[in-house]
Amino acid sequence: MTDMHWKRRAMRLQWFAQQNGADTPDTEPGGADGGADAAEAAANEAVYTQKQLDDAVAAAMRGAQNGDAPHAVELLRQENAAKDEEIRQLRQQALHHQLSGWAAHILKDNHGIAATQNMLDFVVADGAEETHARIEKLVGILEDDRRKIAAARAAGRTPRVYAHDGSSASEIDRRIAKYQ
Numbered sequence: 340m341t342d343m344h345w346k347r348r349a350m351r352l353q354w355f356a357q358q359n360g361a362d363t364p365d366t367e368p369g370g371a372d373g374g375a376d377a378a379e380a381a382a383n384e385a386v387y388t389q390k391q392l393d394d395a396v397a398a399a400m401r402g403a404q405n406g407d408a409p410h411a412v413e414l415l416r417q418e419n420a421a422k423d424e425e426i427r428q429l430r431q432q433a434l435h436h437q438l439s440g441w442a443a444h445i446l447k448d449n450h451g452i453a454a455t456q457n458m459l460d461f462v463v464a465d466g467a468e469e470t471h472a473r474i475e476k477l478v479g480i481l482e483d484d485r486r487k488i489a490a491a492r493a494a495g496r497t498p499r500v501y502a503h504d505g506s507s508a509s510e511i512d513r514r515i516a517k518y519q
Contacts, residue, residue, distance in 0.1 A: 431465075434465075435463055438463045438464075438467060438470050439459045439463050441467075441470070442454065442459055442462050442463055442470055442474055443459055445471075445474055446458075446462075446474065446477075446478070450478050450481075452478070452481065458477070461473075461477070462474050462477055
């Protein structure tokens, strides 16, 4: 018979054995002494009566009602405080993200400034009013800088040489030099 045939046959036997009331086959790692190991483990395991279990549960309940209750209440308070702090931080992060998007939109649409993340971190505050004030300050600083650059560009010097041929003599000097 093939190997597959033996596996099918073993599966059928196990299925029939489980139907007949034997929950698990006797395949303990101990081999033939497997039953003896199970008997020793059962003998070493403590067996409690229903009265002993009821007494243990009642003692645990009395301890919870008497001394452990304030401790449990304190633990609940600490957990609630930690949850409240986490909720506060998450709300603050959501507000910061919303204000950051709002600030980027205002800077781009109203003032033509492409804001970087560093600029947004500098501008965004805890509230909308303070963020708006910071945006106006930043825009004022940038516009002042732009005006200074434009003024420096407009206050440039006029060139002294008008010749395009590379000579340093002006057009008038060249015409005079032609008749001398």
